Amino acid sequence: MGITTSLFDLTGKVALVTGGASGIGRGIAQALAQHGARVAVGSRTIDKVEAAARELNQAAGGDASEVRVTGVSIDVTQTASVETAVRKTVERFGRLDILVNSAGVMLRKPTFELEVEEFKKIYDTHVAGSLRCCQAAGRLFREQHAGCIINLASISSFVDLVEVTSYACAKNAVIGLTRSLANEWAKFGIRTNAIAPGFVPTEINRKMIENTDRGRRILEHTPLGRFGKAEEIAGAAVFLAAPAGGFVNGHCIVVDGGYLACGIGEAFAPWAQPKKG
């Protein structure tokens, strides 16, 4: 384990991270495990989940005798699948303390062409999907009068990112879900917060932002002048889940390299120039 203080110590805690086999979810799962938690990572693609769990378990110092990271199959659009994943996590690790809702899909399409069914699919994954997980984990949290929920919001919870209307609506609603549960479930010992990452190239957006005009414009608008890394988002999750975050409830931590603070970006900064050659 790396250097931690009791403020950031998650020893004895168990986390379920949906979307935990890749991208930001994987970064969060790794950080939670490094800080002492045992973690179940889950998504729909079981080969990917099992491979990620093996690698993360090894990285966290787990072995056959003491598993630190395990994989679970979960489709957040299916209530039965969510309930099974929560049950399997508890069977494996004996309890559940932390839920991270990082499962996500993206759709970029001009809004005049957006089908309502497509809109519903994005919404179902991000919003109803998070709700299903919150309800399934929340029932356990209520029984033990303790639990921490972390939802993945986005910069698009706050500003428009052009032609991602379904995603933006979903991410705005994730903030609404976060505030609703923070207010309603605090009496059950449950804290609910969100993290809004800036742009981190992952499976969900790599083709849209790496070496594209859209990506260049994003970097012009990002004071730090670069995209983020999954591990740079993970620290906020450790903070929220650990004793350090014990009085934080109903908030959204923005981790965006300054994107939301930027009114006019430095278009002529060196990092915004196209690569020569």
Ligand SMILES: NC(=O)c1ccc[n+]([C@@H]2O[C@H](COP(=O)([O-])OP(=O)(O)OC[C@H]3O[C@@H](n4cnc5c(N)ncnc54)[C@H](OP(=O)(O)O)[C@@H]3O)[C@@H](O)[C@H]2O)c1
């Ligand atoms: N990357 C960014 O710049 C960024 C910025 C702001 C917010 N976010 C949010 O951060 C979260 C993680 O995204 P990411 O960037 O890490 O993308 P990612 O690498 O594509 O991870 C998303 C994961 O969600 C899983 N998933 C999709 N639909 C699912 C479902 N129905 N049930 C269970 N799992 C499902 C996918 O695995 P399977 O296909 O195997 O199911 C995938 O592993 C998302 O909520 C995203 O909206 C990302």
